[in-house]
Amino acid sequence: MATEILEVNVLTADALISNWQGHRRLTRRVIEAFPEDKLFAFSLGGMRPFAEMAWEFIRMAVPIVEGVATGEWKEWNEFKGTKPTTKSELLSLWDKQTTELNEKFPKIPPHRFNEEDIAFGQWKNPGIATIQYAIDNEIHHRGQGYVYLRSLGIAPPPFWERD
Amino acid sequence: MATEILEVNVLTADALISNWQGHRRLTRRVIEAFPEDKLFAFSLGGMRPFAEMAWEFIRMAVPIVEGVATGEWKEWNEFKGTKPTTKSELLSLWDKQTTELNEKFPKIPPHRFNEEDIAFGQWKNPGIATIQYAIDNEIHHRGQGYVYLRSLGIAPPPFWERD
Numbered sequence: 001m002a003t004e005i006l007e008v009n010v011l012t013a014d015a016l017i018s019n020w021q022g023h024r025r026l027t028r029r030v031i032e033a034f035p036e037d038k039l040f041a042f043s044l045g046g047m048r049p050f051a052e053m054a055w056e057f058i059r060m061a062v063p064i065v066e067g068v069a070t071g072e073w074k075e076w077n078e079f080k081g082t083k084p085t086t087k088s089e090l091l092s093l094w095d096k097q098t099t100e101l102n103e104k105f106p107k108i109p110p111h112r113f114n115e116e117d118i119a120f121g122q123w124k125n126p127g128i129a130t131i132q133y134a135i136d137n138e139i140h141h142r143g144q145g146y147v148y149l150r151s152l153g154i155a156p157p158p159f160w161e162r163d
Numbered sequence: 164m165a166t167e168i169l170e171v172n173v174l175t176a177d178a179l180i181s182n183w184q185g186h187r188r189l190t191r192r193v194i195e196a197f198p199e200d201k202l203f204a205f206s207l208g209g210m211r212p213f214a215e216m217a218w219e220f221i222r223m224a225v226p227i228v229e230g231v232a233t234g235e236w237k238e239w240n241e242f243k244g245t246k247p248t249t250k251s252e253l254l255s256l257w258d259k260q261t262t263e264l265n266e267k268f269p270k271i272p273p274h275r276f277n278e279e280d281i282a283f284g285q286w287k288n289p290g291i292a293t294i295q296y297a298i299d300n301e302i303h304h305r306g307q308g309y310v311y312l313r314s315l316g317i318a319p320p321p322f323w324e325r326d
Contacts, residue, residue, distance in 0.1 A: 011174035132182065150209060
């Protein structure tokens, strides 16, 4: 392989957070598309309802950005023990995190993106890989939410719209 | 926002193709996990069978890398008109693309990652965004394949295993 070319930098921190926030806007629309009761109760194949998946995204996003920024890995204090039980509570937490991500992401020291750390004391990866994992995990489970919506006869929001 | 920090480069071309090939190894395992008949016929909510989704990934991957590399957007010649009809044909195309991606990705001229182009004459984006879209699309639909597998009573491969 052409090693020199592979060392080229292809993504800025700005493009990364913009892409993530675009995905998060789409995930928000998927949450909104569920009828309230289905959001917390409907599932297929013994999997989790979509609210549980969204709750997982929330427990990962800001804690990961804080962990990559500071080296301290902890639960998101704001939400500790306050698992949402309604769609509006879930969306409200979602919006709070949107703001918090925009505030905290630019505080990540540049060297931390490539520095290895043990996320939540368990997963050893460079900061960029830990952040990308959070985004990929959101895309993965949101895709599952699309199947739930289709099975409920609801058209999901277009995958390619991120504004 | 702290603009200077956001201009920091966070990802090399090598990390990008490594992450993509890791996702492709996982997608290959998802294809393998389907019983032959279910791969081509099972679906939920009026969606496509997983073989159709995998066929979409194949039609995107190498053509996108070639398009970003050269500015020419075309179907993958190797597969034009040869849609696979068995699991082994699909996996054989998959493996051929794995090799082809490793050969062609390092030939992308560095400036093309940030240069805007109109992918397939339709979607205007920097090269990096077009490549990321292909990866995100694969994660999205593969997540749907996980619901199909679970609904069939089959445990999908772990999401976090990419080796």
